[in-house]
Amino acid sequence: MRIGIVCYPTYGGSGVLATELGKALADKGHMVHFITYQQPVRLNAFHANIYYHEVQVPTYPLFDFPPYESALSSTMVDVIINQKLDLLHVHYAIPHASTAYMAKQIVKKHGRTVPFITTLHGTDITLVGKDKTYEPVVTFSINESDAITAVSENLREETYKSFPIEKDISVIYNFVDTQRFSRRELPHFRQAIAPNGEKILLHVSNFRKVKRVPDVVKVFARVRQEIPAKLLLVGDGPDRPSIECLCRELGICEDVRFVGKQEQLEDVMSISDLFLLPSEYESFGLAALEAMAAQVPVISSNAGGLPEINIPGQTGYMSNVGDVEGMAAQAIRLLKDENLLQQVRKGAWEQAQRFHIDNIIPKYEALYEEVLQKQ
Numbered sequence: 001m002r003i004g005i006v007c008y009p010t011y012g013g014s015g016v017l018a019t020e021l022g023k024a025l026a027d028k029g030h031m032v033h034f035i036t037y038q039q040p041v042r043l044n045a046f047h048a049n050i051y052y053h054e055v056q057v058p059t060y061p062l063f064d065f066p067p068y069e070s071a072l073s074s075t076m077v078d079v080i081i082n083q084k085l086d087l088l089h090v091h092y093a094i095p096h097a098s099t100a101y102m103a104k105q106i107v108k109k110h111g112r113t114v115p116f117i118t119t120l121h122g123t124d125i126t127l128v129g130k131d132k133t134y135e136p137v138v139t140f141s142i143n144e145s146d147a148i149t150a151v152s153e154n155l156r157e158e159t160y161k162s163f164p165i166e167k168d169i170s171v172i173y174n175f176v177d178t179q180r181f182s183r184r185e186l187p188h189f190r191q192a193i194a195p196n197g198e199k200i201l202l203h204v205s206n207f208r209k210v211k212r213v214p215d216v217v218k219v220f221a222r223v224r225q226e227i228p229a230k231l232l233l234v235g236d237g238p239d240r241p242s243i244e245c246l247c248r249e250l251g252i253c254e255d256v257r258f259v260g261k262q263e264q265l266e267d268v269m270s271i272s273d274l275f276l277l278p279s280e281y282e283s284f285g286l287a288a289l290e291a292m293a294a295q296v297p298v299i300s301s302n303a304g305g306l307p308e309i310n311i312p313g314q315t316g317y318m319s320n321v322g323d324v325e326g327m328a329a330q331a332i333r334l335l336k337d338e339n340l341l342q343q344v345r346k347g348a349w350e351q352a353q354r355f356h357i358d359n360i361i362p363k364y365e366a367l368y369e370e371v372l373q374k375q
């Protein structure tokens, strides 16, 4: 198939998932055309079946807000027609579903029928999409999609609760390349971060409010009172300054490393002992799954779709949102008990195998076939 993929090219989970999906489809022989405003972060190697089309957004002094959606739709039209795409798969509803709808209408005038599939990822539904300003367009464009997928049962339910959706939403879980994330011994790296054999706790996110990164720091501060430990904070975002302040207030700066956005996440995960994800909401928690693939147990909140991947006692533990004491107690118990730690590490790894990339890609392929047959 000739597939157009539209996503955010940045470090967010939806862009990561879309890029990994495109790469896997290309490996299986499909022609994959990425249409984004910037080279997607994980699209970092040449592949004979992958094409990249950058969306250029010409500006003009009149434009306080350059019309990105128009530029994106026009680029989609150009790629659909000139690259003879069979279908479009857009990730994150805003604005990708409405731009796909627009492109579909335009190519119809050229005698082309190109269906589009919308994958809902999380905040496009639970946070941004719900906003009154966006809701009518989001509802319309989801309903106009030729197929809709959500990355967890929870997100599917949240979508039906928040929007008058008249169509079926299929759940296709996120996946992980278990080989890429399989744990490797990296003694020099580990030694550099934890020179005295300290335990390493890890958090990866975009440091937005929904991630509750201050809870990560508070949990770590409690753990550190009982166990020599280091905290690695991967990513960056708006809450970073206040998180740094909190580290200073708690007097734990020397044990907390802000390592910024990292491409070699598999290395960071390979040296970690515990992954912390206390989010207010998480449709799925892709970073937690990647941690599990690297045998890193997860201490998380029980929000959103997290209970669908983090199984208490098997892959890690869960607490209510904001229960810093509960999460700290679970982390301390796990880190102090080497037998339990090994057992949960194994359980986390086994869970990651259930979300193996090879199990999930055929589900998308089957959906594409189904959509194309209906045309």
Ligand code: GMT
Pocket (backbone or CB within 6 Å): 011, 012, 013, 014, 015, 017, 092, 121, 122, 123, 151, 174, 206, 208, 210, 281, 282, 283, 284, 285, 286, 287
């Ligand atoms: O987590 C974020 O804020 C980024 C966001 C995105 O769209 O890039 O992530 C969402 O999609 C990921 C991939 O499907 C999910 O693993 C994340 O759980 C989800 N984030 C939220 O629901 C907050």
